[in-house]
Amino acid sequence: MSLTFVHTSDWHLGRAYQRLGRKTSALRQWRFDAIHRVYDLADSQRAAFILVAGDVFQSDTPRADVMAEVLALLADAPVPTIIIPGNHDPLTEGSVWRRDEFAGQLAGRSNIRLALTCEPLELDFCDTTVFPCPVTSNSTPEDLSSWIPAGTRGGSRYRIGLAHGRWQGYSGEPYAVNFIAANRAEAAGLDYLALGDFHSYTLADHPAAKARCYYAGTSECTACDEPRAGYALLVQLDAPGDEPRVAPHRVGKMRPMVIAETLSPEAGYGPLQQKIDGLEDADDVLLKLEVSGALNESDFQDFTAWAAGLDQRLLGVDGQLGALYREPSRADFDTLGLGKAEREVLEALQQPPQASSATEGDDAQVLIAGLASRPEICREALALYYRELKQESQA
Amino acid sequence: MNIVRIKISDWRSTAARELVLQPGLNILRGENEAGKSTIVEAIQKALYWDHTAKKGKSNNVDFIAPVNNPNARPTVELELLIGSSRVTVTKTVSGKKDHRQCTLKVLDPQGGERTFRDAQAEEKLRELLARSHAMPGLDWSEQSEGYAYLAESLPIAACAALSIGKDGTIMPSARLEQLRKRIGAARDEQLNKTLKQPLVDSAKSGTLAYELRQTRQQKRDELATVKSQLAKVDELRRSILKLDREAAGLGPQLEQAKQLRKTRQAQQKRQKEAEGVRAKCSDMADACRRDLAAAEKRMEEIESLRKQRDSQTQSCDQLDGQLKQLDPARQAAIQHCERIKGDRIKAEGALESVRRRIDAHASRLEVFQQTDACAQAQQSFDQSEALQSALAEAEKAFDAIGPWPTGEDIGRWRKAFAELSALKRDAMSSLQLNFEPARPLRIEWSADSGSAQALTAEPGAPATLGAVRSLRLEIEGVGRLQISCGATELAELLKTIQQQGDSLNQSLSAHGAAADELPGGFDRLEEIRIRGEEAERGVKEARRQAGQAGRELGDRDRLRKQLKDAQQKLTSAVTRLEALKSLVPEGLDADGLRAEIERLKDEERAQQTIYQKLVEGGGSAERELAALDKKYSLAEQQLSQARAAAGEASRRLVELERDGLADDVRRQNIQQLRVKTAGLESEVEQAQQAVADLGPAISDDELAAQDTKLAALDGKVGELNLQLAEKRAELRTICGNDPQGELERLEQEIGELDARLAGEERKLGALALLDGVLTQQRQSLARLIAKPLNERIAPWLRQIRGLPTELEIDADTSRITRIITDRGGYRDELPFEEHSEGLKGQVGLLVRLTLARLTAEQNGGQHFVVLDDPLTETSPFRRPEMFRILQQAAEHLQILLVTCHEDAVALLPGHVIAF
Helix, strand or coil: CCEEEEEEECCCECCCCHHHHHHHHHHHHHHHHHHHHHHHHHHHCCCCEEEECCCCECCCCCCHHHHHHHHHHHHCCCCCEEECCCCCCCCCCCCHHHCHHHHHHHCCCCCEEECCCCCCEEEHHHCEEEEEECCCCCCCCCCCCCCCCCCCCCCCCEEEEEEECEECCCCCCCCCCCEECCCHHHHCCCCEEEEECCCCCCCCCCHHHHCCEEECCECCCCCCCCCCCCEEEEEEECCCCCCCEEEEEECCCCEEEEEEEEEECCCECHHHHHHHHCCCCHHHEEEEEEEEEEECHHHHHHHHHHHHHHHHHCCEEEEEEEEEEECCCHHHHHHCCCCHHHHHHHHHHHCCCCHHHHCCCCHHHHHHHHHHCCHHHHHHHHHHHHHHHHHHHHC | CEEEEEEEEEECCEEEEEEECCCCEEEEECCCCCCHHHHHHHHHHHHHCCCCCCCCCCCCCHHHCCCCCCCCCCEEEEEEEECCEEEEEEEECCCCHHHCEEEEEEECCCCCEEEEEHHHHHHHHHHHHHHCCCCHHHHEECHHHCCCCEECCCCCCCCCCEEECCCCEEECCHHHHHHHHHHHHHHHHHHHHHHCCCCCCCCCCCCHHHHHHHHHHHHHHHHHHHHHHHHHHHHHHHHHHHHHHHHHHHHHHHHHHHHHHHHHHHHHHHHHHHHHHHHHHHHHHHHHHHHHHHHHHHHHHHHHHHHHHHHHHHHHHHHHHHHHHHHHHHHHHHHHHHHHHHHHHHHHHHHHHHHHHHHHHHHHHHHHHHHHHHHHHHHHHHHHHHHHHHHHHHHHHHHHHCCCCCHHHHHHHHHHHHHHHHHHHHHHHHHHHHHCCCCCCCEEEECCCCCCCCCCCCCCCCCCCCCCEEEEEEECCCEEEEEEECCCCHHHHHHHHHHHHHHHHHHHHHHHHHHHCCCCCHHHHHHHHHHHHHHHHHHHHHHHHHHHHHHHHCCHHHHHHHHHHHHHHHHHHHHHHHHHHHHCCCCCCHHHHHHHHHHHHHHHHHHHHHHHHHHHHHHHHHHHHHHHHHHHHHHHHHHHHHHHHHHHHHHHHHHHHHHCCCHHHHHHHHHHHHHHHHHHHHHHHHHHHHHHHCCCCCCHHHHHHHHHHHHHHHHHHHHHHHHHHHHHHHHHHHHCCCHHHHHHHHHHHHHHHHHHHHHHHHHHHHHHHHHHHHHHHHHHHHHHHHHHHHHHHHHHHHHHHCCCEEEEEECCCCEEEEEEEECCCCEEEEEHHHCCHHHHHHHHHHHHHHHHHHHHHHHCCCEEEEEECCCCCCCCCCHHHHHHHHHHHCCCEEEEEEECCHHHHHHCCCEEEEC
8 A cells, every 4th residue: 555645844833033024924824824735735645644843833832822823723634643843842841742731732633643752653544653753852962763663664564754853964064963863764664754854855866865864844934045945745655665755845935035146336236136126926035135245335325225125025035234335436536536635544444554553552543453453344434434525525 | 727717697796707817826806895706706616516416505506696686597617727628617506406507628738629518527527626636725715714724735745635724723635624523523423322321321311322232231131031031941841850850760669669568568467377377386286285285194193093092992991990999998988978977967857856946935935025016016006196196187177277367357357348338338329329229239148159140139129220230249269249239330339349349359368268168257257267276276286296206106107117027026936936836835934935945055055066076077988988089080080081082083083084995095195196296396396487487577567667668758759749740830831931932032133233233333433433544644644744834834934024933733633733933042932823813814825825836836737726815914014025925926826816905916916807
């Protein structure tokens, strides 16, 4: 008998998008909407069950209203849904998993299985054994999946792991905490290891995928730098031991995007503007805009005004403009007809004295040297100088 | 750069004017308000007014249009020679934006002409002016500035501009100085209003940064609270974990303790059971031992009894022999005793006979005596009885009389009665008088007492009384006085009689009885009285006699008793005599009897002696017999005992041997019992060993102690669970506020506030840096220009003052601090501001001319300076020298001197333009 199920994780329900201001409440709802699309996927694909690989909640101590909403959400689950706590909502004392208002309310529901202990869950209706690995702390220096007993694939039952943590070496770096052994699926003879924690789903050519370990990613994007967020995985197995067929299905609405550009006064910000203005369905785009470099005075002002207006057109903008400076060019200064003294001031701002050279001077010199040693202040001062000179000239 | 030509139209009050300037000195001369300054203004606007700049206070040109033609378009056309190029700038200077315009034509030496318009023209113009080092501050002085002269260029390394303020401050450039001032102000504002924490800690006076910091501090405080909550959560979680572990650790202990207790309990039970087994075995062994002992004892007893029976039987035979030996002696003794006893009985009979005869005689004598005594007693008694009888008679007579009235009483009664009778009569009379009684009343004494007696009327009584009423007058103790009358109204009368009767009654009450005895009236009463007194006397006499007889004879009871005793004794003596009567011959009187008695007593004594001897002999024989009897009895007793013992032994043996067992069988049984006992003892030992093997006995106390430990452990587990519940409840309360989410939110907000604050601080840093650099620049320039300025200006100052003069310039403050004058023996070092206005103006002009000249030298050409009446404060004596200096300067500069003073025209050789 073949097996089809849905793998999802990192719902982060109750997460507040405070930086998005007016859209906060709408986005909060989006996260719930995404779960309903997960349900739709399971329903339409006749999935046997849904695996939720941790971080259902943003916090292990959500407010009462969030708990109530999640209870209502879980009530709609169309198929048996197996949930483990993740590092955001670990199974700690006082956590949501131990509270009557939540866990107590789920006790009588047959469609929700809170897997709070490390023991196999036998799903006889689909000849499947699930090995859940609940997270008990937000930082665990051990592999919580290590309890899964060794086994071999291809028996009479499907062996499915459910864990939350970092697949060792997933991004090339070793992890010291919250890790999952890279050979876990192999060692435990798992047909599939459903993972949660990373917010982008695992691509098929990733070493983890080859080891039958997949991240489903978050069901709804939480940050701009999550390229494959907003998906749930539909997993199909023809028989125990067979290779799983894994297909991502979009369930989230938000489209994360990161644009990093280095601007120059000469080139201006026109190309960047075109790129962003050309985005389709901009309302769903959560943009992380990392802009560095410099613009001339007028461009800078225009750009910052334009960037501020982006928030109205896109879903949200995480504008990292701190590394962008308004920088009057030499030509800008030339138009002011600088006298020699003024040029010397300009040079002093462009090539400030080294701090060490002024340590023995008077207080003013030390102060200036100290300030001049900070490039951001020099850039700011230069822009200020230009602006003031221009204003003075126009006066 | 030189100004070649200037042309204005619709400029203030000037409709149109064109001036052509020449190199060197140009003098624009005219009266006040002739429009000279208008020309200066037009040059300034043409060069430096930016028609594209936003309209503001500093570039307001509304007032330039003629008052009578506000829609006019004031225009200036200025032709300049910059290097070898001829540049014409035309600007329409209007307050109306649409009217403003700028055109720039550049004609290069090769004949090429370029025209620029509007913004491009402005930009090109600025470029050209910069290239020629034209500076607004250098190019002209305004009329109202007096001695504030500007210089823009220096030929030295600084090659920058300077200005000298009213306070003597040298500035690197007017623009830089303005900028520096604004930057300083902005910095101060940023520092004071934006970043510096206010002295007064109030929300309203808070700067932006202060507010940000305050907000940030609040957020940090909130964060600290949340962190503390999270720390508390961690702590609680740790506590719960610890408690949980502790409780979990105690769980096995508790189970262990429970198990131990159960084990101990079971062990105790087993021990008790083993002990029971041991006790049972022990009891059985004891029983067996007892059986054995009994069997052994029985055997021993049988044997002993047999011996005893045999021994006693033997003793019986011996004693029987002894008895047989004793018997003959004993029989002889018995016979001896019997003989003596016969003799003694006989003697006793003789003695008894004598005694009876004595007694008979004595009895006859006694009868005699008692008969006399009896007669005497009877006599006394009879006498006494007679007296008593007489007394009784007297008393009876006395009693019969009863009480009697005294003579006095009777007299009084008589009187009373007479009075009563009189009253009655009065009453009768009254009745007859008033009621005419039909018949007379009858008064009658009645001796009866009790109920009233109705008296009937006599026949023949007057019938006038229709109804007879009877009245009864009772005189208690006396009798009744019946009064019958015919009228009820007699009641009143009778009432009176009653009253008197009552009184009489009282008198008679004590003598009622006597009165009763006097039916015959007062005579009877008198009789009674006499009889009474006689009886009284009789009684007294009888009493006296009776009393006397009593005293003499005793009272009646004693006499009666004496008589009775005497009679009894007599009876007794007669009775005794009856039995002995035969022994006494008749006819003996008392004396004869007494003599016979004496004789018989002698006989009695003889017989007594005989008897005494026989008694003594009999006693000895009896004692002997008694000794033999005692011996025989002892032997008999011993024999009896022996027989009893033998019998008892035999009986006991019969009992013991009732089982009918042979001795061998009994011994066999005993042996079996011994074996059984040994076996049971072995079992007891085994049971004891089993008990010992179970270890030391577990006492109830020990089990109780175990229970206590268990309870303590259980209590501790309970307490831990209670603490756990409390901690969990607390944790649950804290976690209900989502501290983790709150932490993330606050950290984000604080991060944003930090960024804003950093931005503000960066802004301040930029302001401070720029301010510092500008200040340094000014100081640097001041230091650089001090020497060359003095070198150039010193000859001119000496020329006008006649004394070596030097300017002291403070590099730090960029100010001309003092003017130092060498007055031949001493140096006059007066602060700049303390000098006269004239000198200060002259110094300013000289500095400006010097700098302009040096700038021109630097550029290899000429430079123009516009001076709007610069020497107004200069005295007429010094003005010629100043004109000469101007003339010298004009050799290298184009100067446009605007003045209303004629002396300039007279003294200065230059191109004069008259207004």
